[in-house]
Amino acid sequence: MLQTEVACVPAMINGGVDKTHYKQNHVYVGLDLHKETHTAVIIDCWNEKLDTIVIENKPSDFTKLLNKAKKIAGDLTPVFGLEDVHGYGRSLAVFLIEKGQVVKEVNSALSYSERMSYPTTKKSDDWDAYCIAAVLLRILDKLPDANPQDLYWTIKMIVNRRDAIVKAVTTLTNQLHGQLAYHYPSYKKFFNDVNSKTALVFWEKYPSPHHLTGVTEEDLAKVLRKPSHNCCSTRKAKEILDLVESDGDTTREYQESRDFIIQSIVRDIRFKAEEIKMVEKEMKSLLKLLDYKLETIPGVDTVTAIALVAGISDIKRFRNADKLARFAGIAPVNFSSAGKGKDKKSKQGNRELYAVFYFLAIQQIQVAKGSNLPRNPVFLEYYKRKISEGKTKIQALVCVMRRLVNIIYGMMKNKSEYVMPIVPLKEAV
Template sequence: MHYKQKHIYIGVDLHKNHHTAVIIDCWHEKLGEIKFENKPSAFPALLKEVKKHTKKGITPIYGLEDVGGYGRSLAVFLIENNQIVKEVNSALSFAERKSYPTIKKSDSWDAYTVAYVLLNKLDILPDANPHDLYWAIGQLVTRRNGLVKALTALKNQLHIQLSYHYPSYKKFFSEIDGKTALAFFQKYPAPHTLKGISINKLTAFLLEASNNSVSKRKAKEILSLITADGDTKREYQEHRDFLVKSLVRDIEFKKQEIEHVEEELILLMDKLDYKLDTMPGIDLVTASALVAEIGDIRRFPNPDKLARFAGIAPVNFSSGGKGKDKKSKQGNRTLHGLFYFLAVQQVQISKGSKNLETLYFYEYYQRKLKEGDSDSSYIPYVFLCILTIR
């Protein structure tokens, strides 16, 4: 008996409020189907339905596309109940749906295609491993990314408002969201609020806001620039002043929240025996993002498996004995982007470096350029090899 005949295959189409599961045998014949709510109290119904179609000596295997989002609760439940759960790449099930002459779309059909891929690709699909630690790290990384994106939008809005109030504001401070800059714009949102403020008084304010790192010269420079800009006060000025103060308060809040999230990330990352931040170019944020996307590194037996998962392994395109390796457009694109960004950083920081790892990386990069290979698909892969060796 072929080993695939010893299983039945359950593909699950995942949604926010409900899931649809389709059960097939090794001959691709549909055995059953069940729709159930996305909540732990409804999950036993799936096990009960699967049990109806599980004969003696047959083991069920479940395939889920998303074990970190809508499908995470189900994956955790199944694993806790000693079920075999595989993670099905959504690109594979999408390609399967597109391979039919007539393309159709429904929850039932989507679940069937997941089960079909699960059966056909059983040997290469990774085990689902929705570990709480990696999931929590991933949630914190997502939260931080959202805060950073919101902070960038707020800073852009503040730039616009200040350009109306202080035409020369960019010369005031090196960073618009620095501690001293935010304190200044919160206290003095427009030039008219500085009326009657002497150089000494402004200097005292700046010294306190900057922990004595700003001199009297800066106060003179700011007042001089404001005088040179001319009068910018307009009708309803007080409302626009409020807008500047509101943006400053929001920016300060976002920066504080980012710090809090990073503190939580440090606590969780310390629970892992990873040394990613010992590599040049990798800080806490990047290391956390890598861990969040990769999860438990032990589910990848070698660098090649991880490279294919991340979509950074070159793919050979050839016909008639001619062809070349090209970069892949499949795999985890977030992870692909992280490796590519890190690879570019390694090339930059390795110039003149005496570190053997970065030196090896730079020499490889230069060798590929001399060979006339303008395709950069190799670079992230080599970085991955160095990373896994560590």
Template structure:
């Protein structure tokens, strides 16, 4: 067991441009404060000052970084490579420490002191910082993809706004506004004025070069819809046409970028050797998000711990021996959302009447027959998925369907 009096505690408040360090002994006495710039050349200056103070006091330095996977990741990696002990301090713990003071105050030095206090009080329970490059790189790729997807939604909404004026019936001849043929059409024919004197056969040949399954009847239908809409040309139409063409070009570029990011994500997934895509309904994008949010699976000793981290496990609220379990609103909400939407996809029944995943659907129906509400049954599906994902990542195994007979469930 580590003895608290043997350490010099360094609490770090981390920011984009600068880091603030406060040196504290085991009696919560502030000894010194150091401010450095957030760049590797400054890290050695911090280490030298800390080592000098630790040598003078005959103590071993131990660092506590508030969120060692954000702005302080570079510092955490540098310290670990130099052999220092680095603990990851959850920002919520430092926040609670600040609130516990009779008069709450907020500045970088005090924040660093609160981190050091948490480090002292929870020395034996705080996790070691393990900022691995593979998870960090994958999470950045996932964030980049999410940003591109959100940009695509914004661009599509803008394109809908523009073409709904020029082509009021556009939904009748283009179900998806961002398909290849649709984007080609918006770029070259942003308003009906560009279709004047345009032969049907010529437009048919243009579309056929993009999509071989295009029919001549489709082109005739476009002209019929445009004729039925009437005159939609207004003043300054050229400027609005430019907006439509610009949005179409951006959407094309956005789709190309997503394809490139997906290829890079697929290459990164090979380094992990996980087989999450063998789960029905789990795409490469979903698998990469799960791995990025979970991180190193070895930090969770059991599936129960992973479920609690994702906010899926219930929490018991009691006092005086009385209480009940309630659903948790804490935990990693991104991971919680991933398991939720994955659970919904597992029990969805399309128009054909056949469930997407009969095994999960049977398990879902069984839970409802036992008296659970639909949201509660979905939570049961989520909890089962946590067990499956945990087992697959822990053992690097493929998905193996579980059985629902005799109330016995077995998963990989």
């Protein structure tokens, strides 16, 4: 229901009934948002286009838009519909809300469906804005109020920042693999992880075999002991030197420049590793402000917890766990016709949030190597029970995800800790 409308009931006027529909009290402003400019289309309750306004994405132009909308509305109330209230349209949404305007969040899937419903489809800023306004008019009372909160916006940004750094590290690691293949053909046998702390020390000090000329097993072991915390012994040093000798001479012209490339990549990886630590420290500070206890769930660290918060945002916008499951694309969707059909796995919803729940479900059913002890006996028993009922492994995993939605919804709603239920070990293993 609109913030400015209490109910859609006829009003009694002079003993009669005013049959004016509540939608006739508004004009509808659909906005197509971009980085530099916004396009607004204003329509009335009869879906008639009243005007088109193009403004720059800056506060001074926001006032122009509001004044123009009020002028066109006259005695009516303008209602604004925005697709992206957390990105390019966030500043405008905040401005309009602070000015006491009614701002609705329009899911991009709705405006896309409106655009594709015409026999001849077209694509332009003006047409996109009109489609948003048409959706706003048609399902006004079903659209959620825009609520761009600074804390959740910041959390989303810091999650994106960490993802970008991790992606950059992956790119650098691939580049390092490519360069090392020319210098050390057997480099993969040197260390288990090519960008581990010990490996990076080795690549930086000995970017190519000719730097190892005259280096003894003890000399190399001395270099490797400190970064490996004494895990790399003289035996490991001998193994590396033997592999280098068996590979043969790989020195070519301009070798120093190629050595520099490897050393540059190593420095960049180190820098980004430190940046990730700093970002994760800031993540912990932001999570403390919300007082959630998500990290009490086995397998959930700071990164996973804040990824959940970034995807879910304010938990209060979901009336129950079913709504959250549907938002994440975890709840099944019914496909039927003529009374026949069945529930199928959803391919809709927030796929980033879906991926977080998928990763978390995998964590819950893991079993430790050697000891065969489950990380979460309750979920492992539940997973095995679903498989015994005839479900496939993927279907059983989705069931685990759905159960996690219920738990996480309750924990965020009540700010409670996760309490592991007691399950006999023989049932879980």
